[in-house]
Amino acid sequence: MCGGRGTRLDSEAEKPLYEVAGRPMLDRVRGALRRADSVGAVHVVTSPNAPRTARHVAETAGARETVVQAPGKGYVADLGRALHDERVTTPVLTVVADVPLLAAAAVDAVCAHYDALAPEPTAAPSLTVCVPTALKGVLGVSADTTRAHGGRELAPTGLNVVGRVAGDGGDAPTDGASDANGTDTSPEHDERLYVTYDARLAVNVNRLADAAVAERLAEGER
Template sequence: MNALLMCGGRGTRLDSATEKPLHEVGRRPMLDRVRTALRRAERVSRVHLVTAPGAPRTARHAAETADPHETVIDAAGEGYVADLGRALDDPRVSTPALTVAADLPLLAADAVDDICNHYAALDPEPTATPSLTVCVPTALKDALGVSADTTRAHGGRELAPTGVNVVGRVADDEGGGDDPPSGDPDAGESDTTPEYDERLYVTHDARLAVNVNRLADAAVAERLGAEGR
């Protein structure tokens, strides 16, 4: 499966001296930590680094350090959903595609493979390739002490998006088209159409619950990373 690593955000709420994807956790930029997880994942065949003008240092870092299994896609910086749509339109990207935010410094290859395996086991009906939104219980974020700015109610529980999703191909009367989910913890819920087949995957994996949006979140990531979680 292709992976789209969304790394075009400046991250003003983080109040960091550098752009959000380059903020260091465990002395390594978060972007590079996520890249390592994706490279090591058995179910990921290629990683596309989606950059934007609002984070020029990140774009330069991505271009200078891309390995043979990575592609840099320059988006317009018109917002997470628009940039994701532009990346999905790139002929080098195939769907279904895994989308990952760059603010998950604790992400690991086995967690990525678990998500891909869960997606592969989905019932394809009613659409040929549904999309998957990965969430954690908001209570888990509260227990870890990290922020949860966007939540949604489902099945009597309050859930928070992780910033990891799988975008499928929507089957419609025209023969199909890509309809990306929001996927961004900062973007709010997506406006879906009746043709959009979204499935939810709820995980209790703490490594997927730590999105670094603020310095306090980064401190939690440092602590949990030191503990090997």
């Protein structure tokens, strides 16, 4: 998902193209997905809100990448459009472009957890990947959306698995029944949580201070 306006980042660059350690965040995410053993195809969702990003994606799309053009009416609406694209099949891993430290190993770990959770195609709940909000505090990054669960406060990472959507036996995310990361929170939706302490998933770059943390950690990985 790379069609957001990214107004909180306070940068002239479109948010997905904001560079961390010399590479656009979007390309760092795409690289992690390409290297993940559990990923077969990548659908890059663009919108009119980020025209330079859309152009960059069109010019650099790889063999396993397809481009889905969304209307730019918000995360939930754009995700809904992508989920109903004929090229997209569920369950599907969804990821935002502002997690520049995403690693293939983290993607594979989430997919392995999901496979164990739903070994049969007919059992397709959705999975929301969270980190403890305290971990974000330790790292010094923002936590705009939180939720209480099991006596602790959690923050969604922007990495999720969507199980079924309308048309194949389930409910698509809809306005008024979804959180800021596009996860359906309506009572009838079968949602599971996966809590990880992986710091690479805890860094969402929403502000320049978050970008500084990401830059420091990315340099440390070299």
